[in-house]
Amino acid sequence: MHLNYLRAQRLGFCLVLYFEILFSYGQIRKVDLCIYGGTSAGVIAAYSAKKLGKSVILIEPSTHLGGMTSGGLSATDIGNKIAITGLSRDFFRRLGKHYGKFEHWLPEPKVAEMIFNQYINESGAEVIFQKRLSYVLKNGKKIKLAIFENVKNPKSEKLSIEALQFMDCTYEGDLMAQAGVAYTVGREDNKAYNETLSGVQKQDRHQFENGIDPWQIKGDSTSGLLWGINSMPRKPNGTGDGKVQAYNFRLCMTYDSLNRLPLPKPENYDPAKYELLVRLINSRTEKGWNQLLKIYFLINEIPNKKADWNNMGAFSTDYVGANWNYPEASYEDRAKIWKAHEDYQKGLLYFVANDPGIHPDVQKEMRKWGLPKDEFQENGGWPFQLYVREARRMIGEYVMTEHNCRGNETVQDGIGMAAYTMDSHNCDRHFENGMVKNEGNVEVGGFPPYPISFRSVVPKREECTNLTVPVCMSASHIAYGSIRMEPVFMVLAQTSAMAACMAIDQNIPVQLVNIPELQKTLKNNPLLNGTTSEILIDDDLHQSQITYTGEWKDGEEKTSKYGKSMKVAQNNGNNKARFNCNPIKSGKYTAYFYFPRFSGKANPDSVRFTISNGNKTKSMTKNVNEDLNLSNDNKGIWINLGAYDLKEKQEAWLEIQGMGSNQNAYIPADAVIWVLEK
Secondary structure (H helix, E strand, O other), rough: OOOHHHHHHHHHHHHHHHHHHHHHOOOOEEEEEEEOOOEEEHHHHHHHHHHOOOEEEEOOOOOOOHHHOOOOOOOOOOOOOOOOOHHHHHHHHHHHHHHHOOOOOOOOOHHHHHHHHHHHHOOOOEEEEOOOEEEEEEEEEEEEEEEEEOOOOOOOOOOOOEEEEEEEEEOOOHHHHHHOEEEEEEEEOHHHHOOOOHHHHOOOOOOOOOOOOOOEEEEEEEEEEOOOOOOOOOOOOOOOOOOOOOOOOOEEEEEOOOOEEOOOOOOOOOHHHHHHHHHHHHHHHEEEOOOHHHHHHHEEEEEOEEEEEOOEEEEOOOOOOOOOHHHOOOHHHHHHHHHHHHHHHHHHHHHHHOOOOHHHHHHHOOOOEEEOOOOOHOOOOOOOOOOOOOOEEEEEOOOOHHHHHOOOOOOOOOOEEEOEEEEEOOOOEEEEOEEEEEOOOOEEEEOOEEEEEEEHHOOOOOOOOOOEOOOOOOOOOHHHHHHOOOOHHHHHHHHHHHHHHHHHHOOOOOHHHOOHHHHHHHHHHOOOOOOOOEEEEOOOOHHHHEEEEEEEEEOOOOOOOOOOOEEEEEEOOEEEEEEEEOOOOEHHHHHHEEOOOOOEEOOEEEHHHHHHHHOOEEEEEEEHHHHHHHHHOOOEEEEEEEEEEOOOOEEEEEEEOOOOOOOOOOEEEEEEEEEOOO
């Protein structure tokens, strides 16, 4: 009797607990991997896990996939194309197919989103839109449940996801933070990691020239500062603080009159916000500058009469100092910050197009541009994603620093590469010695691609054992500035998803997966579909497979070469370089030769290529300048040299030879790939 009573009590307690959970947590879904954030990283992670046979739910607060890659950032930041591997490279190959090229790196936003939707449709991964994280429940060191609320109606029934592994692919790192993982916001002091470029940095790029007056009435310090200038003094270079590099919207603009919307005037438009721009333009006019729109906006052309507009110079689309609270803000306060950025940037465009204080040459150019009717259609042509360049950064098992970027420290557990400059946009705007000065911009490069540690995408094991963080990963402020590129996020997301699947299969903490095994799979099965990897012959990685005839030397190009190095020779018939390969599988392969853009040197008009499949030899002449001019890729291009039948273990080769038509030009020996046709 007593035992039955206790059982009834327990049953009643369990029923009450069940209904409390049902009320608090809503519907509970069980899945292998839960990914929060439908950014480019989130989509690639979902696709990867599904290809590896796991059940996946991808949660995205908005109604769109792709984050910044489909949200206006069309002029893709690369650094060095050899760093873009696996499904990330496949994404740009798919874009190339859409545009009739081998690869394409400057897509229209709507096309980028279309490709991301392809990945989801092909994989069958489940996507749930308009849900945002409410809170996280942990059981010891593991996340047990992630509870999500409706974006439009937060008080409605919750959705809870119970997963074996979780992944945070948001730009803000909300899941990571709710899981109790250590993180930081802002800029470390240089002393924290013995760096030189973190903390406060006043440098010369994107800077006001001397003499721009900061006061509302010129020369009168009692009149108060102009809008947007911080009254607090700047701290010494290298000093740590909580400031965050500026955000903006990467605008897709068009000069096609048939596809152009008028520039909108925001409701709370205030021309006084842009007085600094007027003073900057007037100062330059007095100094004899040729006033051009591109001095004040970074304009990169993309297909179909459109362009990606980004920040350029001292006063532009970056809303400097307005985002410091964004990383830790509530959803409501983030929405206000987001709206303030939108109003500032819309106001800037309207001001430049209409205010009489703007130089007429700049204004005339501006009036040729507008928002495109066929992009972000439900939002009046305005991007749906704010460019959150940096928010929270995890403090994980390993912290990537400036030393990794410069090559002074190299990790052995690399799961991807970074290659972009150590880059930070301005964080603040001060007055010094009676002049306006920006602070925070850093652009330091010149180093080769470097590996990113697996330990930098996982939390410390004592904090959480079933979470990976490929976006808000573990890096110092300045190292993050080099790593934080969308193609790299995709690379890290793929490898993080693969690691999560390995942890599920072996029932181990994600920190304990076998890294050499993961690296091997990345190399041998980069698309996770079992297809044969392409054959790459690079002058640095495969030196024994290249023979040189004539006079060759190391190339000085830092930004356009493929990989760490390249060889160059004058464009004459005595100079040749032959790339040899031995296929491991027979089939029809398309041969591509990588041709960089030479800065300060002429690209040759004509180059001779000779290709042998071991049985037949074919020669052709290519007008390289024509191919380069047809491409708007500012790095370099893969030149298609045709398809050839290659036999397993039968040596084939591809040779480049100068033509002598312009002996002041150079020919490169950089990289060749043979791509097996499907």
